[in-house]
Amino acid sequence: MGTTLRIFGREFRGYLNSPALYIFLVVFVSMCGWVLFHQSAFWTQNFARLDALFSVMPLLLLVFVPAVAMRLWAEEHKTGTVELLMTLPVREWEAVLGKYLAALLVVLLALALTAPVAAIVAGLADEKTPMDFGPVWGAYLGMAMMGAIYLAIANMVSALTKNQIVAFIMGITFCFGIFMVGAPGVLRSLPEAVVPFFAYIGLGAHLDGVIRGVVDTRTVLYTASFVAVMLFATVRILDSRRWR
């Protein structure tokens, strides 16, 4: 565990030292505010609600998370530091987990930075109908789970290439795939036998409930197992590079 923590620490400090991260954060947070206050019916409805924000945030995460994750392995392969890292007494899973957790903290940080938007909305509510924070917490939890899943995919993709831009675009593509695969329109076009499988794999069905404020153990289990499978795949990809 000590090794994982050290790799986590190094990676997270690496993020804090990179100017790109601050640009991504500013863009992400301002997009969130812009969507809510300019692009939705926020001002005409009579409720202090964040629905519009949380319906768009999955799409913002779809771009933001691969942008955060693209450097994780692609940069190590590009600069050759992977040779330094993997010849230290570090097990592959320790390196993968440490890096994943560092990037996850960045994603959670980005979500936390949108809190002022929620606070402004809460402040706008009149005293008789204050904002209901229950669904807001639920929605944030759902976003965090979605971020964790996207990140696990984008992290794996980053291990496949030396090129960060390729990692970024492939990350978006794969995340979008998993976002779409459970959508009703897609399911309708699939052979009936595979529908339950795709419905389960797909992100939407699991997170809709959470975003509405309902958290059940199945969703937690889905997220945890999805992330675990992706991290395991990343370990295998890194291991296979040794045999090339």
Next chain:
Amino acid sequence: MMIDVSNLTKLYGSTRAVDGISFQIDKGEVVGFLGPNGAGKSTTMKVLTCFIAPDGGTVKVAGHDVVDDSIGVRRSLGYLPENTPLYEEMGVVEFLRFVAGVRGVPSSKRKERLDHVIRSCGLAGVVAKTIGQLSRGYRQRVGLAQALIHDPDILILDEPTSALDPAQIVEIRDLIREIGKTKTVLLSTHIMQEVAATCSRAIIISRGKIVASGTPEELTGQRKGERRVRAEFRAEPKEVEAAARALPGALGAEAVAGNKGSAVLTATFKDGGGDPAEALYRLARDKDWALRELREDRATLEEVFIRVTKQL
């Protein structure tokens, strides 16, 4: 036996980058790994350090197998990869602390080890800098410092002096020699003087195979206690040969006809019995042969290198 490589093979696609090489390195040896570019030096080192896996053969480092116990192998060695990859955005000290931590240097010793490598690698002037700001020479020293920070028994250095200026090269060679007194060092290079200056033994590889191996003296064909001299006289080769054989301390002599009626003599003398070159000069004076050339004959490592790597 610190490093035991037996029949190692590594393929890149259908290319045999390393083709069944075997060698052993004992504790306390400093071994130079020589070869033209693309000979398989770096590939062998990458296998030894568990960065890539062998396709055939067995490789043991400090008794640990690189496939079955790669963590054990990696714990026992320090490695400077080719081209010195480093985390550019990290500070020098921050980076060395990170490696020390992952390498499991106990926190009570960390400060001491850090101070030690900063001193011995000459990094005191750049401790406040970020690695990305450093010149290539300093980057290489940082790479060396991270390989040394946990005081490993085995050091594997892929071209440790390639980016250094002459003064730095001398410093780093001294450092490697110093380390070599107690540790096992395998370093790759294509600078021949480096082998002569730092290594107790050299292994020359070409196209994935070992083509020569031995001490620098053995490789240059000079046995200990012998001196070889080359001389050219205007005289009959047979006469020169016989006269040279009769000189005190002579172990052997051979003369062939050179151009313009001269004889080119190559003679071996016992070391420590007076200067063979002086003896040959006196011979020429006594016999009244014109002396056209006289020098100690020493096949340079460069010549050996070019000869053995061309063979295949």
